[in-house]
Amino acid sequence: MKPAAFDYLRPASVAEALAALARGGEDARVVAGGQSLMPMLNMRLVQPRLLVDLSRLEELRRLDSRDGWLEVGAAVTQSELMARSTLAEEVPLLAAALPWVGHFQTRNRGTVCGSVAHADPSAEIPLCLVALRGQVLLRSARARRAVPAESFFLGPLTTVKAADEIIEAVRFPLRGSGTGYAFREVAMRHGDFAITACAAVADAHVLRLAVGGVADRPTARDWPFLFGAAMDEALNAFAWDLGGDDDQHATAAYRRTLVRGVGRAVIEEALSCR
Amino acid sequence: MPIMNADTRHPVTITLNGRSRTGHAHPRMLLSDFLRHELGAHGTRVGCEHGVCGACTVRIDGVAQRTCLTLAVQADGRRVDTVEGLAPEGRMTALQEAFRRHHALQCGFCTAGILMSLSDYLERVPRPTEGELRDMLSGHLCRCTGYAGIVRAVMDVTGASTEVADV
Numbered sequence: 001m002k003p004a005a006f007d008y009l010r011p012a013s014v015a016e017a018l019a020a021l022a023r024g025g026e027d028a029r030v031v032a033g034g035q036s037l038m039p040m041l042n043m044r045l046v047q048p049r050l051l052v053d054l055s056r057l058e059e060l061r062r063l064d065s066r067d068g069w070l071e072v073g074a075a076v077t078q079s080e081l082m083a084r085s086t087l088a089e090e091v092p093l094l095a096a097a098l099p100w101v102g103h104f105q106t107r108n109r110g111t112v113c114g115s116v117a118h119a120d121p122s123a124e125i126p127l128c129l130v131a132l133r134g135q136v137l138l139r140s141a142r143a144r145r146a147v148p149a150e151s152f153f154l155g156p157l158t159t160v161k162a163a164d165e166i167i168e169a170v171r172f173p174l175r176g177s178g179t180g181y182a183f184r185e186v187a188m189r190h191g192d193f194a195i196t197a198c199a200a201v202a203d204a205h206v207l208r209l210a211v212g213g214v215a216d217r218p219t220a221r222d223w224p225f226l227f228g229a230a231m232d233e234a235l236n237a238f239a240w241d242l243g244g245d246d247d248q249h250a251t252a253a254y255r256r257t258l259v260r261g262v263g264r265a266v267i268e269e270a271l272s273c274r
Numbered sequence: 275m276p277i278m279n280a281d282t283r284h285p286v287t288i289t290l291n292g293r294s295r296t297g298h299a300h301p302r303m304l305l306s307d308f309l310r311h312e313l314g315a316h317g318t319r320v321g322c323e324h325g326v327c328g329a330c331t332v333r334i335d336g337v338a339q340r341t342c343l344t345l346a347v348q349a350d351g352r353r354v355d356t357v358e359g360l361a362p363e364g365r366m367t368a369l370q371e372a373f374r375r376h377h378a379l380q381c382g383f384c385t386a387g388i389l390m391s392l393s394d395y396l397e398r399v400p401r402p403t404e405g406e407l408r409d410m411l412s413g414h415l416c417r418c419t420g421y422a423g424i425v426r427a428v429m430d431v432t433g434a435s436t437e438v439a440d441v
Contacts (some may be wrong), residue, residue: 001301002323010347038325103412109337
């Protein structure tokens with residue numbers, strides 16, 4: 001399986017990349033790590049006329065915390081983020097979820113922003129971004145804008161990002177005091193896409209559960225404090241509202257069972273580690 | 275940098291196992307094909323060509339990654355290390371010897387990729403637990419060994435014990 005032919009641009013600056021995307025329109029695609037896009041090119045599921053490679057742009061290698069956010073630039077790989085020694089204190093949910101993203105070999109090249117741009121409904125990084133109410137920083141030759149994670153994802157492989165925009169960076173809020181976080185997923189094999197993944201955030205007032213792999217995008221719900229049967233009822237209602245389908249990996253009923261069971265487990269874990 | 279035209283073969287220079295090598299590639303050419311067909315470095319195997327099997331793993335600037343998910347033009351100017359470079363003097367490395375001792379390969383198709391992953395991984399995690407090692411190996415498909423021999427071989431060279439019984 002080989003990609004169909006395309007022109008290739010390794011821009012010297014973000015401005016050059018954005019100008020090329022503005023000219024290329026819908027026929028241009030952005031590549032950074034390529035761990036999602038390259039398989040689609042190889043299988044010819046996408047056939048762009050122009051590939052714009054962001055992977056060597058130093059401007060996009062920013063990885064720092066400031067103003068209450070951890071900001072991850074478009075060229076930062078998943079491995080580089082995992083290797084950040086302060087990550088577990090800064091964004092504990094990401095530290096828990098990143099080992100579930102693909103494999104050692106794909107994390108070495110795959111980028112954090114690339115996973116967000118790809119918008120697979122079962123992917124872990126978009127799920128964390130939604131669970132934590134992160135932001136996606138978009139930039140085109142026209143303008144810059146920051147989009148809240150919950151309004152960024154529209155459906156499978158579909159986002160509000162326009163063809164001439166790149167994700168310049170994504171932002172995760174830094175750990176809140178008195179807040180607990182937990183992540184778990186169920187997949188056929190480790191490294192596979194999740195059948196269901198759950199991320200919970202619990203502080204003194206609110207429980208928040210985000211679920212991936214069931215609805216057409218990562219989806220979160222907030223509750224005030226719930227206990228016992230009230231929590232079971234709330235999780236059951238959420239599981240039905242997510243509206244998962246049967247597919248070759250699991251039935252919709254099994255997915256609801258996972259939301260109820262794994263959802264409860266991550267909520268309890270998040271509560272216990274506040 | 276100007277746009278590289280789809281219909282033109284562009285010069286690509288990499289440092290392959292310490293030697294500067296130049297070939298030509300259309301933008302769509304995968305690094306796996308560039309290594310094998312353009313530079314004649316056949317040690318790197320091509321399996322699934324969509325990033326699942328791990329057979330084509332090499333080190334690019336020291337980092338283990340899949341060459342079927344990398345374009346040749348993206349590797350331009352980079353250092354690429356392949357299985358041919360592991361034992362430059364014709365003597366196998368300790369890990370390769372351990373692979374032979376523990377029957378860590380049968381057909382050998384996955385072996386080059388696994389060795390290249392391990393050469394990066396063991397520099398970062400010199401003494402992995404069996405669980406950590408198996409987690410890393412989940413990025414490679416081996417259909418002959420069931421991984422038992424591979425795990426034994428790695429645990430042998432790292433000096434760690436393994437729960438996998440010798441057969």
